[in-house]
Amino acid sequence: xxxxxxxxxxxxxxxxxxxxxxxxxxxxxxxxxxxxxxxxxxxxxxxxxxxxxxxxxxxxxxxxxxxxxxxxxxxxxxxxxxxxxxxxxxxxxxxxxxxxxxxxxxxxxxxxxxxxxxxxxxxxxxxxxxxxxxxxxxxxxxxxxxxxxxxxxxxxxxxxxxxxxxxxxxxxxxxx
Amino acid sequence: xxxxxxxxxxxxxxxxxxxxxxxxxxxxxxxxxxxxxxxxxxxxxxxxxxxxxxxxxxxxxxxxxxxxxxxxxxxxxxxxxxxxxxxxxxxxxxxxxxxxxxxxxxxxxxxxxxxxxxxxxxxxxxxxxxxxxxxxxxxxxxxxxxxxxxxxxxxxxxxxxxxxxxxxxxxxxxxxxxxxxxxxxxxxxxxxxxxxxxxxxxxxxxxxxxxxxxxxxxxxxxxxxxxxxxxxxxxxxxxxxxxxxxxxxxxxxxxxxxxxxxxxxxxxxxxxxxxxxxxxxxxxxxxxxxxxxxxxxxxxxxxxxxxxxxxxxxxxxxxxxxxxxxxxxxxxxxxxxxxxxxxxxxxxxxxxxxxxxxxxxxxxxxxxxxxxxxxxxxxxxxxxxxxxxxxxxxxxxxxxxxxxxxxxxxxxxxxxxxxxxxxxxxxxxxxxxxxxxxxxxxxxxxxxxxxxxxxxxxxxxxxxxxxxxxxxxxxxxxxxxxxxxxxxxxxxxxxxxxxxxxxxxxxxxxxxxxxxxxxxxxxxxxxxxxxxxxxxxxxxxxxxxxxxxxxxxxxxxxxxxxxxxxxxxxxxxxxxxxxxxxxxxxxxxxxxxxxxxxxxxxxxxxxxxxxxxxxxx
Numbered sequence: 001x002x003x004x005x006x007x008x009x010x011x012x013x014x015x016x017x018x019x020x021x022x023x024x025x026x027x028x029x030x031x032x033x034x035x036x037x038x039x040x041x042x043x044x045x046x047x048x049x050x051x052x053x054x055x056x057x058x059x060x061x062x063x064x065x066x067x068x069x070x071x072x073x074x075x076x077x078x079x080x081x082x083x084x085x086x087x088x089x090x091x092x093x094x095x096x097x098x099x100x101x102x103x104x105x106x107x108x109x110x111x112x113x114x115x116x117x118x119x120x121x122x123x124x125x126x127x128x129x130x131x132x133x134x135x136x137x138x139x140x141x142x143x144x145x146x147x148x149x150x151x152x153x154x155x156x157x158x159x160x161x162x163x164x165x166x167x168x169x170x171x172x173x174x175x176x
Numbered sequence: 177x178x179x180x181x182x183x184x185x186x187x188x189x190x191x192x193x194x195x196x197x198x199x200x201x202x203x204x205x206x207x208x209x210x211x212x213x214x215x216x217x218x219x220x221x222x223x224x225x226x227x228x229x230x231x232x233x234x235x236x237x238x239x240x241x242x243x244x245x246x247x248x249x250x251x252x253x254x255x256x257x258x259x260x261x262x263x264x265x266x267x268x269x270x271x272x273x274x275x276x277x278x279x280x281x282x283x284x285x286x287x288x289x290x291x292x293x294x295x296x297x298x299x300x301x302x303x304x305x306x307x308x309x310x311x312x313x314x315x316x317x318x319x320x321x322x323x324x325x326x327x328x329x330x331x332x333x334x335x336x337x338x339x340x341x342x343x344x345x346x347x348x349x350x351x352x353x354x355x356x357x358x359x360x361x362x363x364x365x366x367x368x369x370x371x372x373x374x375x376x377x378x379x380x381x382x383x384x385x386x387x388x389x390x391x392x393x394x395x396x397x398x399x400x401x402x403x404x405x406x407x408x409x410x411x412x413x414x415x416x417x418x419x420x421x422x423x424x425x426x427x428x429x430x431x432x433x434x435x436x437x438x439x440x441x442x443x444x445x446x447x448x449x450x451x452x453x454x455x456x457x458x459x460x461x462x463x464x465x466x467x468x469x470x471x472x473x474x475x476x477x478x479x480x481x482x483x484x485x486x487x488x489x490x491x492x493x494x495x496x497x498x499x500x501x502x503x504x505x506x507x508x509x510x511x512x513x514x515x516x517x518x519x520x521x522x523x524x525x526x527x528x529x530x531x532x533x534x535x536x537x538x539x540x541x542x543x544x545x546x547x548x549x550x551x552x553x554x555x556x557x558x559x560x561x562x563x564x565x566x567x568x569x570x571x572x573x574x575x576x577x578x579x580x581x582x583x584x585x586x587x588x589x590x591x592x593x594x595x596x597x598x599x600x601x602x603x604x605x606x607x608x609x610x611x612x613x614x615x616x617x618x619x620x621x622x623x624x625x626x627x628x629x630x631x632x633x634x635x636x637x638x639x640x641x642x643x644x645x646x647x648x649x650x651x652x653x654x655x656x657x658x659x660x661x662x663x664x665x666x667x668x669x670x671x672x673x674x675x676x677x678x679x680x681x682x683x684x685x686x687x688x689x690x691x692x693x694x695x696x697x698x699x700x701x702x703x704x705x706x707x708x709x710x711x712x713x714x715x716x717x718x719x720x721x722x723x724x725x726x727x728x729x730x731x732x733x734x735x736x737x738x739x740x741x742x743x744x745x746x747x748x749x750x751x752x753x754x755x756x757x758x759x760x761x762x763x764x765x766x767x768x769x770x771x772x773x774x775x776x777x778x779x780x781x782x783x784x785x786x787x788x789x790x791x792x793x
Contacts (some may be wrong), residue, residue, distance in 0.1 A: 029511075031493035032476055036435075070495040070653070071476035073435055085436075089396030090593065090629045091554035093643055099781075127479065127647060129436055130399035131205045132554035132629075133240030133561050142438055146208035146243075 089128030235407020237320025319407030357534025359546030364519030395596030415523025542568030595624030598704030600711025659702030
């Protein structure tokens, strides 16, 4: 399973990090994109990697930490294989997104922002996914689901679990 | 020169096409409604019947409530639009078109005219349906009609004609003049005159200048920019090209797009690659000495980055914190160089204005807000979706004509929330407000970027105010104290009120804090954060007081303040409410009116939802 423990991260060599930084010309202005690239590859940005990027770009560790923690998209801890982005924006809120989140919490035994014990899911309420006409909605690894109810959501989670246990290495493909 | 009509535009897309065309709405909204599996079914059905047809994905035509949408265009005929397409009805639609040579009346919503093609009888034209009647589509005119990943579709619908015209016939000064004449104002909500912004940036001394497109659409309940980026990405590139040409010395542009819009980013990437290949971007564009290229920068999740100076800070790899103005971006922007920063919708309008003239654009709209504005119409409304109307259209017409009225007929309109977390609520008495920059502000809200969320009597005003304040409080970057601390205290008071612990004097304290945060915050986020609170207290003071004094939530939303009761007269003694209660608090016997035990009731609302007669409130 991808990004399931920090053991996987140890395999990232300093050379790989240097290589990513070089791809962006070691420019200070590209720090957000460099961190995005690292996170895309490894699922999160571990502290030691953050420091290495800082060293490569000549940015103090304090500033690197400041940038990383400013943006809600960056993670300092490993996350689940499937990220459940549940929209709690205005339109979804009006149509009962709160109940949807409660249902997921109950079904997966997980709190907001946390991973499930098996590291399969991470629950992440987000402000607005921009498909308000289909409220309440959610996005799982880039796939969008609209007009959800608690029961519909539970069914989707069950399907993902089933498919995931059938073919453990497959990643869900983002919507295109 | 008038802009292309829908008919002429559509005709360009069917030039030399001798086989049927099937358009499928594949914007985020369509995909969320299941468009991907509909596409698979359509492909299978075509194979089964041995029909040769082309399948074309499109962006969002605006009718999000009707997704998934499938359009069928037979050679020489108008394009027929089908709504809420499900697996079972695809064979019926195919039978109608491919066997009987007609259309499937039961599922068709309208037909889209194509110049040179013929109409079907007995099916309204798109412009005649309630949803489209009051709309004027300029910036969204291609959305839903063309294949957004095809540069040829864009070119066939007048695309890059404005660029050619500009480079061959117009000086940068004339381009700025046309923009000034058009009266176009920043569509992200700021409302600054685009022509003036370009002029100021042109006048700023500098050998190196930049153009930035603000695609960090962050207001919850707003998706206008997403629809344009997903449905017509080239129009944004063409707008940026015009800005670069007008300000001079600009060789590079950035599109700062929020990462929550993966499809928009994908479409933009493709559009930029295709435009480079045809030399609409890159060096010596169309053989002139004008060179310009565009890079996409993905946001990393921070609402405040929609504020222009915070966006520029983020673009340069910093924490996305705003800086005090001046200096304005027109003087010192990206890397300290003069920078024009425009929103997606603003840029999307530019090509149309250059092609058809500033006077033409200014012929739409109201006195001080020219042209059209797109809105994301959502909430408790029948036709939710993306609309574009002339500025100054009354709110009533947006809600009840285009929007088709309330989602549930029995529950009346309570308020329209305009402008997202920086906006406010307009009540029934404000329904005749013309929706433009000035009039909406006078009514206590802002036009903002264009989110309109309709609320019915079953929603709670205090909860709504709390919702928006929680959002801005979360997103406050923490740089200045009034916003960071002020919004937190305000949120604590509002939370207290919704939990039934409100005190006398809370409202006065909220107003006092609001005024303080408004006038002392560093950037627009803090200055506007109290708006949702102030506007709701202004119009719905009684509802706040009901929460504070009577410990009662009239909209039955705040869980601690709800006492569900069964209305005896309305109860049909059907018993549907009894089995759904998770705590066994609803008791019912055959032929008897149900009863709710408030001691054990957890206010989950299951019985209310189960009751078909609205006998539980």
